[in-house]
Amino acid sequence: DAEITQSPRHKITETGRQVTLACHQTWNHNNMFWYRQDLGHGLRLIHYSYGVQDTNKGEVSDGYSVSRSNTEDLPLTLESAASSQTSVYFCASSRALQETQYFGPGTRLLVL
């Protein structure tokens, strides 16, 4: 079955380290998104992509970057991890702009 996966599911890192969270979908969806979930804020958009080589900043993009070299993957990189980036990260994808987004299982990141 087609699906969207995230890895790792849990990650502990230290401040200042570079961290990359993987997102892979097998639906061949054009659109992919990264959100972070924090108590009291719901989910907030970090970055998004509408296709290969396309990336855009979301509401809370500072300290994060993404790249889209193929349709299936949108890795999220924390250039220099900060304690404020401790959160649960969700990847999502959709086939077209008006289609429903489907979410991955999430990655819990702890920055010490």
Next chain:
Amino acid sequence: AQTVTQSQPEMSVQEAETVTLSCTYDTSESDYYLFWYKQPPSRQMILVIRQEAYKQQNATENRFSVNFQKAAKSFSLKISDSQLGDAAMYFCAYRSAGNGNKLVFGAGTILRVKS
């Protein structure tokens, strides 16, 4: 910018009873979509129901229905015959029809179901 407000941090319901979760939003747009997502303890985000703003009829999915009041910018979720498996965090979300596929989420409501 659009905002979504869920004013109930927590709600409780007795099994088999009905509960309504509230959501209001702020937008100057006339064409948009509204969603309710469920997040059980597994953390998986599951789409519960979707409403197109241009449709006057309220969306329904089995035991889940919405009360969409466009003029009041209100989008509540009603869960009938509540089951233990309905216990979860519920998020209301907004998406503009003309500004890509970006979702704006509310802060969420934790629903507890008592047996």
